[in-house]
Amino acid sequence: MSDTSNLRIAVVGGGPGGYAAAFLAADLGMNVTLIDPELNPGGVCLYRGCIPSKALLHVAKLIDESRHAKNWGVEYSDPKIDLTRLRSWKEGVVKKLTGGLGVLSKQRKVEYVQGRAGFESSSTLRVSRVNGGEESLNFDRIILATGSRPAIIPSLKLDSPRVLDSTTALDLNDVPGTLLVVGGGYIGLELGTVYAALGSKVSVVEMLPGLLPGADRDLVLPLNKRVEKIFDSILLNTTVAGMKEESGGICVTFDGPEIKEREKLFEKVLVSVGRKPNSEIPGLQKTQVQVGPHGFIQVNKQLRTDDPSVYAIGDVVGEPMLAHKASHEGRTAVEAIAGHKVAFEPNAIPAVVFTDPEIAWCGLTETQAQKENREIKVARFPWGASGRATTLDRTEGMTKLILDPESGRVLGMGIVGAGAGELIAEGVLAIEMAALAKDVALSIHPHPTLSETVMESAEVFFGTSTHVYRPKR
Numbered sequence: 290m291s292d293t294s295n296l297r298i299a300v301v302g303g304g305p306g307g308y309a310a311a312f313l314a315a316d317l318g319m320n321v322t323l324i325d326p327e328l329n330p331g332g333v334c335l336y337r338g339c340i341p342s343k344a345l346l347h348v349a350k351l352i353d354e355s356r357h358a359k360n361w362g363v364e365y366s367d368p369k370i371d372l373t374r375l376r377s378w379k380e381g382v383v384k385k386l387t388g389g390l391g392v393l394s395k396q397r398k399v400e401y402v403q404g405r406a407g408f409e410s411s412s413t414l415r416v417s418r419v420n421g422g423e424e425s426l427n428f429d430r431i432i433l434a435t436g437s438r439p440a441i442i443p444s445l446k447l448d449s450p451r452v453l454d455s456t457t458a459l460d461l462n463d464v465p466g467t468l469l470v471v472g473g474g475y476i477g478l479e480l481g482t483v484y485a486a487l488g489s490k491v492s493v494v495e496m497l498p499g500l501l502p503g504a505d506r507d508l509v510l511p512l513n514k515r516v517e518k519i520f521d522s523i524l525l526n527t528t529v530a531g532m533k534e535e536s537g538g539i540c541v542t543f544d545g546p547e548i549k550e551r552e553k554l555f556e557k558v559l560v561s562v563g564r565k566p567n568s569e570i571p572g573l574q575k576t577q578v579q580v581g582p583h584g585f586i587q588v589n590k591q592l593r594t595d596d597p598s599v600y601a602i603g604d605v606v607g608e609p610m611l612a613h614k615a616s617h618e619g620r621t622a623v624e625a626i627a628g629h630k631v632a633f634e635p636n637a638i639p640a641v642v643f644t645d646p647e648i649a650w651c652g653l654t655e656t657q658a659q660k661e662n663r664e665i666k667v668a669r670f671p672w673g674a675s676g677r678a679t680t681l682d683r684t685e686g687m688t689k690l691i692l693d694p695e696s697g698r699v700l701g702m703g704i705v706g707a708g709a710g711e712l713i714a715e716g717v718l719a720i721e722m723a724a725l726a727k728d729v730a731l732s733i734h735p736h737p738t739l740s741e742t743v744m745e746s747a748e749v750f751f752g753t754s755t756h757v758y759r760p761k762r
């Protein structure tokens with residue numbers, strides 16, 4: 290290992306990519322400065338993304354379960370929602386976690402600068418502090434972790450407090466009577482789930498023929514059935530042609546072959562049509578960093594840009610725009626700077642949609658295999674055959690393994706069902722460890738748990754799952 294103790298490292302952006310990079314660099318003995326406009330590290334993920342959305346989804350799930358409980362002989366009255374307390378609970382979660390990162394930062398002696406950075410040259414940053422003052426700082430290496438922001442469709446740009454993006458939707462200023470979610474991706478569906486549980490009549494409009502375009506269709510099916518119940522309407526193959534503010538709401542004009550009502554008034558509209566990388570960093574043209582056609586900063590497998598002293602990680606370098614991808618890239622970049630022989634080339638980056646039911650997948654998907662004309666075998670275990678799913682009254686789920694038909698090697702995993710987001714980690718481990726179906730089937734899983742569905746889907750591959758009877762052909 291080379292001596293890195295004298296290296297001066299700047300990390301621009303304090304999200305899960307940036308702070309993971311800064312902390313590892315400090316652990317490896319480097320001299321680290323972390324620059325971000327917020328009071329503490331956290332970025333989009335902690336301040337206005339993963340964490341606040343999951344805090345609210347937890348409450349949504351509780352409300353939903355309390356309604357469902359009458360099927361099990363327990364009846365609750367309708368929940369009374371105190372928005373001020375709900376907001377302050379969510380904000381408390383954010384404060385606790387970001388404050389904790391601030392403490393970890395200090396403990397590691399990371400110099401945290403609350404401000405914004407731009408380039409003067411490949412090795413000099415111009416930093417403007419939030420509380421005033423500007424300075425030029427020199428570094429040996431700079432890691433860009435500036436993340437992403439909500440994408441805006443110019444034709445749908447309407448400057449009105451009734452038009453929300455994911456950030457303002459998470460502020461939870463009120464619970465509108467009616468809410469239109471534009472975009473059937475994971476962020477729109479998660480936030481739609483929250484507002485529906487709190488009492489809004491939620492409609493979702495998606496221009497493609499299905500929700501969650503990136504996921505295998507069999508995983509989306511049980512979610513479709515559930516959201517059809519909790520949402521007022523789901524408009525597929527439909528685009529929003531225009532929006533205008535009227536008294537009492539936003540009048541939305543729809544376009545598409547299946548529309549029943551061309552115009553409809555919604556109290557609020559949440560536009561959730563994807564995210565854009567924050568690659569418009571001031572002075573970036575003074576470096577050799579290259580930005581690709583979709584706005585992502587171009588990097589190699591060590592996360593190094595075309596400028597030898599500048600690295601870039603996280604949402605700003607490409608899909609999937611997920612927190613765990615960002616932090617792993619951050620750690621890889623730091624190791625590369627430290628001279629370790631590393632490359633960011635994972636076999637499985639898990640994706641989780643925290644709706645109810647949850648959907649999660651990793652590695653090869655069926656859709657991808659079909660596109661690539663790749664031979665696979667899919668072993669599905671329906672949760673109707675799971676003891677644990679039955680005790681939870683959540684038998685609509687399914688676990689599937691995507692396997693190499695010859696060797697039985699696990700190439701991918703997909704799960705739909707309660708807690709899928711926790712279960713998928715087993716798939717990641719199996720794929721990264723090059724596990725075979727036999728390894729998964731022979732690993733004793735605790736009973737009664739949903740994790741048994743993973744083991745039994747491996748047994749399905751051999752046609753010998755204990756709880757699935759398949760007549761011999």
Ligand SMILES: Cc1cc2nc3c(=O)[nH]c(=O)nc-3n(C[C@H](O)[C@H](O)[C@H](O)COP(=O)(O)OP(=O)(O)OC[C@H]3O[C@@H](n4cnc5c(N)ncnc54)[C@H](O)[C@@H]3O)c2cc1C
Binds near residue numbers: 340
């Ligand atoms: C509503 C919502 C829910 C989400 N849920 C999940 C989830 O459940 N799981 C998941 O994995 N991902 C989720 N994501 C995505 C996740 O938040 C991002 O993938 C992740 O935050 C990316 O991390 P990052 O480090 O690349 O950048 P970010 O977290 O975007 O942080 C970038 C930081 O850089 C700062 N910055 C930008 N420019 C400068 C500059 N010039 N100088 C200084 N600082 C600058 C920004 O202010 C920001 O603080 C969600 C996102 C949203 C919006």
